[in-house]
Amino acid sequence: MRVAHVMAGAVQGGAEGFFERLVLAQHRAGLDVLAVIRREPGRAARLEAGGVAPLQLGFGGPLDWLTAGRLRRALLGFRPQVVVAWMNRAAGFARAATRPGDGWAMAGRLGGAYALRHYGACDLLAANTQGLCDWIASQGWPADRVRLMPNFAADLAGAPPATLPFPPGAVPLLAMGRLHPNKDFATLLRAVARLPAEVHLALAGEGPERGALEALAGELGLGGRVAFLGWRQDVGALLAASRMLVVPSRIEPLGNVVLEGFSANRPVVATAADGPREVMRDGETGRLVPIGDHAALAEAIGQLLADPAMADRLAAAGRAGFIARHAEAPALAAWAAFLDEAAARREAA
Structure with missing residues (x-):
């Protein structure tokens, strides 16, 4: 599977952290992954340390005329089977970078009640809670095109404790x-x-x-x-x-x-x-x-x-x-099935 993940989010945040975990876990699992991120040195360094060299783009506001073209050239060169857009800004730029007949499926990953107009080009949506899946369907999105995709966290058991700036006995x-x-x-x-x-x-x-x-x-x-x-x-x-x-x-x-x-x-x-x-x-x-x-x-x-x-x-x-x-293993299995389904839907269209 060749998958491109597009993230234009903030320096820190829950979705941004999970994006990094998923990209690196899929890379370790053998997927061919392209990570496209808003320019951010810390995120880029963490991805590179895990073996994924990200493409960094501007992802600016309405006057950013460059990012969509650069994203399109990257996608044409990579030829993904699925492009996953993380949140509204990434979804908008991914849609602008895609033309009919390009061949890749589009998927949106939502971690909140986002404006669904940004995801109109998507074949499938991934939501990280059942409540969010239900909300998406209540807004008129076809229920058969949204999937519950729970987040996973690293297994942190057994980590050596940090030193906290508190007195003895705290x-x-x-x-x-x-x-x-x-x-x-x-x-x-x-x-x-x-x-x-x-x-x-x-x-x-x-x-x-x-x-x-x-x-x-x-x-x-x-x-x-x-x-x-x-x-x-x-x-x-x-x-x-x-x-x-x-x-x-x-x-x-x-x-x-x-x-x-x-x-x-x-x-x-x-x-x-x-x-x-x-x-x-x-x-x-x-x-x-x-x-x-x-x-x-x-x-x-x-x-x-x-x-x-x-x-x-x-x-x-x-x-x-x-x-x-x-944990990572069940979540990766669910994501593999999600990507396969997205690609199959595009091929059948």
Whole structure:
């Protein structure tokens, strides 16, 4: 199979991280992969380190007259069987770079409720939750042309722990993600303020809310109990160093970070946003609490800190589910079937 993946996303993000994992995993599995990315040195270096030399293009705004032509020339030279467009901007440029009779199938990969007008040229859509599949069909997209394609995470169990900037005896919690209102780390800070003084929070991520969150931590008297770590690539090490993972998001279509917590055999406490609610079962594979409720969040965290046996049981169940549904092998098999179907649909058209 010859597949071209086109990603015009941000420097950091859940979809962007999964794009890298999937491209490299498919390359290792023997697929002939072309990765086309928006210019970003870090992503390019990570892909190159894994054996995939990406094509970097501008993917600019309405006045970018160059990217579509350059993308078309790359696709004509590579001759993929399937082109996978990741999110709206990539879908628009991939459509502009394609002509009738080119021979490749078009597929769109969605990780949220995106505007479907960008995907009109696609033979199939891949969505990473059943809820999103249902939403796509409710918008008029043919239900027989959308497939549930769960994300996978790296197996992070057994990673050596990172060193966190906390004093001896601290009980470290971990949260990860873009510092944006959708992630609602403000509610998590308010929850931490209700917990005993030995409970500390490592917050790995960067974004426009950092200044406001640092100010809120000061107002709550958290002082040295919160460490803003910035973006980190050593996710397994951070999880290994932490007592549990906390995901306080208001909007979370899937939550790759939840899968990483499962993978690392850590208990997960999350709000009942769409994604966590789909991949977690409250009291069985983790704890789910109402969105925006810092008291409920603090209570769930405190319960697991006070009951290590329960925390271990939830972590073990989460990891078992990860191995069955969200590890690399089953996800790669599902993607292979998806690509075969997309190519077959185009050939039959």
